[in-house]
Amino acid sequence: MESGAAGAVPGRFPFPYTPYRIQEQFMEALYGALEAGRVGIFESPTGTGKSLSLICGALSWLRDWEEKRRQEEAQLLALGAGGQDGLTPQQARPDTAGQPDWVTAFVQKKEERDMVNRLKEEQIRRKKREDRLEKIQRNVQLKYAAKRKRCEEDEAKRLLQLSQEALSQGAGEGALDLPDHNEDELILAEYESDDEKKVVSGLEEDDDLEEEHVTKIYYCSRTHSQLSQFVHEVQKSPFGKNIRLVSLGSRQNLCVNEEVRHLGALQLINDRCMEMQKNKHEKKSNEENEGKRICPFYSFEQMQFLRDEVLVEVKDIEQLVSLGRETKACPYYGSRFAIPAAQLVVLPYQMLLHEPTRNAAGIKLKDQVVIIDEAHNLTDTITCIHSAEVSGSQLCCAHSQLSQYMERYRKHLKAKNLMYIKQILYLLEQFVAMLGGNVNQNPGCQAVSQTGTVLKSINDFLFQSQIDNINLFKIQRYCEKSLISRKLLGFVERYGGPASAVKTSKENQKLAGLQDFLLTLQQGSDKEGTPQSPPVEAEHDQLRTSSPLMQIEGFLSALTNANQDGRIILNRQGTVGQSSLKFLLLNPAVHFAKVVEECRAVIIAGGTMQPVADFREQLLYRAGVDPARIVEFSCGHVIPPENILPIILCSGPSNQQLEFTYETRDLPQMMDETGRILHNLCNVIPGGVVCFFPSYEYEKRVYGHWEKTGLLSRLAAKKKIFQEPKKANQVEQVLVEYAKCIKRCSQTGGQMTGALLLSVVGGKMSEGINFSDDLGRCVIMVGMPYPNIRSPELQEKMTWLDKTMPRAAGQAPSRVLIENLCMKAVNQSIGRAIRHQKDFASILLLDHRYTRPAIFNKLPQWIRERTQVKPAFGSAFAELRKFHRGKLDAL
Numbered sequence: 001m002e003s004g005a006a007g008a009v010p011g012r013f014p015f016p017y018t019p020y021r022i023q024e025q026f027m028e029a030l031y032g033a034l035e036a037g038r039v040g041i042f043e044s045p046t047g048t049g050k051s052l053s054l055i056c057g058a059l060s061w062l063r064d065w066e067e068k069r070r071q072e073e074a075q076l077l078a079l080g081a082g083g084q085d086g087l088t089p090q091q092a093r094p095d096t097a098g099q100p101d102w103v104t105a106f107v108q109k110k111e112e113r114d115m116v117n118r119l120k121e122e123q124i125r126r127k128k129r130e131d132r133l134e135k136i137q138r139n140v141q142l143k144y145a146a147k148r149k150r151c152e153e154d155e156a157k158r159l160l161q162l163s164q165e166a167l168s169q170g171a172g173e174g175a176l177d178l179p180d181h182n183e184d185e186l187i188l189a190e191y192e193s194d195d196e197k198k199v200v201s202g203l204e205e206d207d208d209l210e211e212e213h214v215t216k217i218y219y220c221s222r223t224h225s226q227l228s229q230f231v232h233e234v235q236k237s238p239f240g241k242n243i244r245l246v247s248l249g250s251r252q253n254l255c256v257n258e259e260v261r262h263l264g265a266l267q268l269i270n271d272r273c274m275e276m277q278k279n280k281h282e283k284k285s286n287e288e289n290e291g292k293r294i295c296p297f298y299s300f301e302q303m304q305f306l307r308d309e310v311l312v313e314v315k316d317i318e319q320l321v322s323l324g325r326e327t328k329a330c331p332y333y334g335s336r337f338a339i340p341a342a343q344l345v346v347l348p349y350q351m352l353l354h355e356p357t358r359n360a361a362g363i364k365l366k367d368q369v370v371i372i373d374e375a376h377n378l379t380d381t382i383t384c385i386h387s388a389e390v391s392g393s394q395l396c397c398a399h400s401q402l403s404q405y406m407e408r409y410r411k412h413l414k415a416k417n418l419m420y421i422k423q424i425l426y427l428l429e430q431f432v433a434m435l436g437g438n439v440n441q442n443p444g445c446q447a448v449s450q451t452g453t454v455l456k457s458i459n460d461f462l463f464q465s466q467i468d469n470i471n472l473f474k475i476q477r478y479c480e481k482s483l484i485s486r487k488l489l490g491f492v493e494r495y496g497g498p499a500s501a502v503k504t505s506k507e508n509q510k511l512a513g514l515q516d517f518l519l520t521l522q523q524g525s526d527k528e529g530t531p532q533s534p535p536v537e538a539e540h541d542q543l544r545t546s547s548p549l550m551q552i553e554g555f556l557s558a559l560t561n562a563n564q565d566g567r568i569i570l571n572r573q574g575t576v577g578q579s580s581l582k583f584l585l586l587n588p589a590v591h592f593a594k595v596v597e598e599c600r601a602v603i604i605a606g607g608t609m610q611p612v613a614d615f616r617e618q619l620l621y622r623a624g625v626d627p628a629r630i631v632e633f634s635c636g637h638v639i640p641p642e643n644i645l646p647i648i649l650c651s652g653p654s655n656q657q658l659e660f661t662y663e664t665r666d667l668p669q670m671m672d673e674t675g676r677i678l679h680n681l682c683n684v685i686p687g688g689v690v691c692f693f694p695s696y697e698y699e700k701r702v703y704g705h706w707e708k709t710g711l712l713s714r715l716a717a718k719k720k721i722f723q724e725p726k727k728a729n730q731v732e733q734v735l736v737e738y739a740k741c742i743k744r745c746s747q748t749g750g751q752m753t754g755a756l757l758l759s760v761v762g763g764k765m766s767e768g769i770n771f772s773d774d775l776g777r778c779v780i781m782v783g784m785p786y787p788n789i790r791s792p793e794l795q796e797k798m799t800w801l802d803k804t805m806p807r808a809a810g811q812a813p814s815r816v817l818i819e820n821l822c823m824k825a826v827n828q829s830i831g832r833a834i835r836h837q838k839d840f841a842s843i844l845l846l847d848h849r850y851t852r853p854a855i856f857n858k859l860p861q862w863i864r865e866r867t868q869v870k871p872a873f874g875s876a877f878a879e880l881r882k883f884h885r886g887k888l889d890a891l
Contacts, residue, residue: 012064013056014238020837022635023049027057029633030603034061034369039602039625041615043634045862046607046770047835051233054371054605058217059239062343062369065215073119125212186490187409188417188482213340213364215600220352221373222381224253224317227346230373231316234344244311246338248347248361253317254332256324257295267550271486273332278483297330306334311341336362354385355594365598375604376824379619382588388555392435393577394548396443398488399428402549405491420478423470428552430465437576446576453792454570458559461568472560479553489547558583565590567796584793586800589622596623608827609634611820611858617805617813637862643840645883646830646867648856650848652677653873658846660694660783671702674782675711677846677873678756682718684881685842686888687754687774688742689719692761692829694785696726699758702782719756720745724765731764742774761785761825765832772835777884779833780844784855786822811854823858830863840887842880 013019013027026044030053033040044050221227231247234240251269255261260272276295306329310320324331339345339362351357352370372378406413406421413421432439437446462468479485558566565587572579585591596602604615612632620630637644651657652673664670682689693699703723706712715721720741725734734757741755754774759765762785771779787794798814805813826845833841843863849855851869859867870876 013060015052015056016237019053019056020049020638022638023053026050026053026633026635027060029631030054030057031061033603033631033633034058034601036631037601037629038631039596039620039629040604040631040633041609041612042603042605042632043609043612043860044605044607045635045637045834045860046831047837047839048635048638050605050607051230051373052237054219054373054603055230055234055237055239058219058369058371058603059237059243059344062215062217063239069215073123122212186487186494187412188414188484188487213368214343215368216343216345217369217371218345218347218352218363218365219371219373220347220349222349222377224249224348226374227348228316228318231314231346235314240314243314243344244338244342245314245344245346246310246335246342247315247317247320248335248339248345248351249317249332250348250351251332254321254324254330254335256321256331257297259293260295267485268489268547271483271489271550275483275486295330297324297328298333299329302327302329303334303337305329306331307337310335310338339363349381350385353382353591353595355591365595367598367600369601369603370595370599371603371605373605374607375615376606376608376828378604379588379614382591382619383585386558386561386585386588386591387583388551388558389580389582390431390548390552390555391577392432392437392443392575392579394551395428395432395435395581396437396439396576398548398552399425399432399439401488401492401547402428404495405488408491417482420475420482421484423475424479424484424549427467427470427475427556430467431581432576434461434465434570434581435572435576435579437579443577444575448572448574448576448579451572451574454572455792455796456568456570457563458561458566458568459563462559472556476553476557476560479549479556485547485549485553488549492547555581555583558585561585562590569792569796571792582793584796586797587622589619592619593623596620596625608824608831608860610827610860611823613808613816614820614824617808618801634861637834638837639834639839641866643838644834644843644863644866645841645879646843646845646859646863647876647879648845648848648850648867648869649677649873649876650851650869650871651873653680653877655872658783658848660847665694665698665783666701668705671705672709672711674702674846675706675709675715677844678780679711679715679718680873680877681778681780681844681880682715682753682756684877685753685778685884687746687777688738688757688771689754689778689780690757690759690765690771690776690832691780691782692759692785693782694761696760696763698782699723699760703758715756717751719754720752722755722757724757724759724763728764739775746774759829761829770835771832772839776833776841778842778844778880779830781826781830781846783847784822784849785825786818789818819854819858823855827858827860831860842883844876844880 013024013031015023019027022044026042030040030042032038044053219230221230227247227249231245234243234245250266251260251273252266255269255273257273257276260269260276263269263272273295276293277298280294280298306323306327309315309323309327315323320331320335323329324334345363347361347363349372351361352363352372358365402421402425406418406425410418429439432443436448436450437443456464459468559568561583565585567584567586569582569584570579571582609615616630621627649658653676654673656669656673658670658673660670678689678691693702703712706715712721722734722738722741725731738755738757745752745754754777757765761781789795798817801813801817807813808816830843830845833839833843856864856867868876868879870879
């Protein structure tokens with residue numbers, strides 16, 4: 001790392017306690033990267049206080065940057081007021097080469113005046129915002145005045161509604177033949193395509209919305225809980241009291257309207273919210289739309305109030321939601337209003353990395369700083385966000401729903417709408433035909449003649465499905481603007497269920513047919529199925545919770561990627577219903593390029609970023625980042641060297657060489673040897689032992705084998721055995737029981753010394769779970785978790801890399817990819833045990849292949865430099881016993 005830290009000295013970083021030396025180094029390197037506008041890959045092992053280093057380093061830079069800007073502005077304004085020619089030619093002079101001197105002088109003076117005026121306006125705006133926020137901070141009464149006013153309005157509305165309901169009771173049911181008043185909302189409005197009118201958002205009620213975006217830091221992480229944790233760290237930091245921070249989230253996390261929240265599925269919540277907004281704006285201009293639902297929380301005045309509250313005091317998502325409920329203001333939109341004035345914006349990966357979502361949220365990256373934390377899976381994350389899959393069952397279901405919808409409302413739909421609906425129906429027909437089926441037959445009963453997986457380029461897929469003459473960009477825009485999937489869902493909710501009392505008029509016999517069809521569809525997309533519930537009910541529930549057209553819209557959107565950047569996978573299985581079409585993004589760099597181009601600086605950070613070549617080559621170089629702009633920083637761990645004992649074990653107690661390849665790992669002698677190693681270790685290691693297997697299937701096979709040979713009961717005499725559950729909602733329970741058992745054993749003594757947790761690499765326990773102290777005194781890795789090389793997706797990615805990337809150190813890029821995926825998974829899993837400065841643990845890698853230089857060098861540096869290679873089990877066992885006995889004596 002260069003030392004260009006722009007005057008950043010350790011004392012310059014406010015910190016809640018005396019930082020470790022490596023934290024100071026991290027902050028200096030981070031400050032330097034932000035100042036120089038770099039793209040940085042930063043690695044700081046878990047337990048080294050990475051979050052605080054990021055907060056204090058980045059916010060120190062922002063504080064200094066703002067101060068520098070203020071001084072420059074003051075200087076320029078002073079010069080401007082004095083009428084001096086103080087601006088440098090670079091600051092304010094367009095290209096006037098070859099012009100007479102008086103022209104050059106005139107242009108320069110005008111530029112200076114414009115700049116001074118712009119600075120004055122900016123100052124006024126900033127002053128206005130600061131005054132407003134200060135007033136709110138000081139005046140507690142102001143905080144609740146708006147809330148009280150809102151409650152009074154609500155009460156008046158409620159009484160008015162009750163009186164209207166009392167009047168309308170007994171009005172009787174309307175006939176279903178013609179669309180009644182309640183059905184208006186199901187019919188598509190007239191659609192204007194390319195030269196669409198500028199949609200009036202109804203939010204232009206205040207100039208503040210045009211507020212300029214101040215220089216800010218966007219911090220994103222993977223999960224909701226990681227973001228909350230980060231916000232709590234900010235609250236505790238020296239910057240917690242005076243930083244303007246806003247947390248962004250999805251409607252699923254932030255919506256406070258119970259009627260919308262209970263829909264559950266994100267896409268349904270999004271669509272219902274958009275529809276209610278639309279109703280609100282239409283209602284403004286047309287008071288006749290009395291029956292349409294509008295959202296009581298979507299109040300401009302209240303959302304402005306919420307925005308100011310958010311800017312005055314740091315709040316996490318939970319605090320934001322309770323403030324929204326309290327003040328009857330929408331946290332989802334209120335928080336977005338706070339973006340321009342915020343200095344730190346905390347948000348999930350998807351919102352930042354997916355351009356349409358970014359634009360919809362009002363996020364502007366130009367000249368801003370982006371920090372992507374927990375970024376070890378960044379490449380895969382971008383790939384997943386931009387990939388999409390639809391099953392034959394969903395395609396047929398959407399076709400059936402849409403045809404019935406068109407039949408029912410044909411007379412009430414304008415020509416443009418009919419044209420687009422027919423195009424979508426045609427697309428669905430062709431997609432099903434590509435899977436070898438017919439949309440007019442039940443997908444669960446249509447057998448697929450040629451099963452297997454076929455990969456096609458986007459162009460080939462478009463030509464072969466005969467849809468290359470359809471403008472998918474227009475279809476995509478139509479789906480977005482017309483909210484057709486939302487209308488369709490409302491239609492199915494009304495007529496697609498057995499509870500609907502549909503009268504048997506000629507029109508409604510068709511709808512009864514829709515019910516029957518929907519209820520006979522087999523659930524093709526769920527490979528594992530739910531054996532305990534009948535398939536008909538399962539499918540029906542699925543239809544009620546999400547609209548298949550919504551899934552298909554994502555697939556249509558994916559088809560608009562450039563031909564060379566993705567592939568279509570046709571997965572033909574058993575029946576048409578079980579078959580699927582999947583878009584696979586091969587080049588995630590195309591979607592990351594805009595982020596690195598627009599931002600002033602981008603920091604990709606994580607606890608374990610090794611191997612970093614992936615980020616450099618597949619993401620940054622391909623996104624067009626100049627190698628000179630990339631900076632890498634990796635720091636050691638805060639634990640003393642004697643607190644960790646990593647061992648690569650080449651053979652077991654009976655001298656069986658350890659090599660867990662696909663061919664050898666199922667051999668009884670390999671499973672026996674693994675059992676012997678564990679049995680020996682459980683005798684000398686106190687507390688918790690976590691053992692990682694390459695897959696659920698292998699863990700199950702080994703467990704079954706040990707059960708048969710009696711080894712399991714011998715193991716269980718020393719450690720209580722727990723298995724990682726496949727279902728996410730059971731993880732918490734298993735961990736609680738595991739921790740309780742370890743605590744009980746340490747207190748009571750006796751023969752049982754703790755617990756053994758059998759886990760899976762890439763499972764629920766290998767990321768985001770802490771096995772600190774007694775919960776993880778030893779982590780064992782059985783074999784090398786190479787990805788499934790037979791997967792068509794992986795094979796396509798490997799072929800693509802070999803075609804597009806240069807060979808590195810004599811190795812094919814595809815081979816490097818496989819090794820990197822394996823070692824990323826290993827590093828994530830073994831890093832679970834050491835979580836703080838005084839923690840200690842042993843790490844055991846069971847496979848002689850870990851000694852190969854290409855593999856060994858991909859271990860994190862702080863583990864690599866302390867690793868011992870043991871060809872035989874005896875010396876490894878002696879070393880482990882000595883290590884743990886020494887630690888026990890020290891305690």
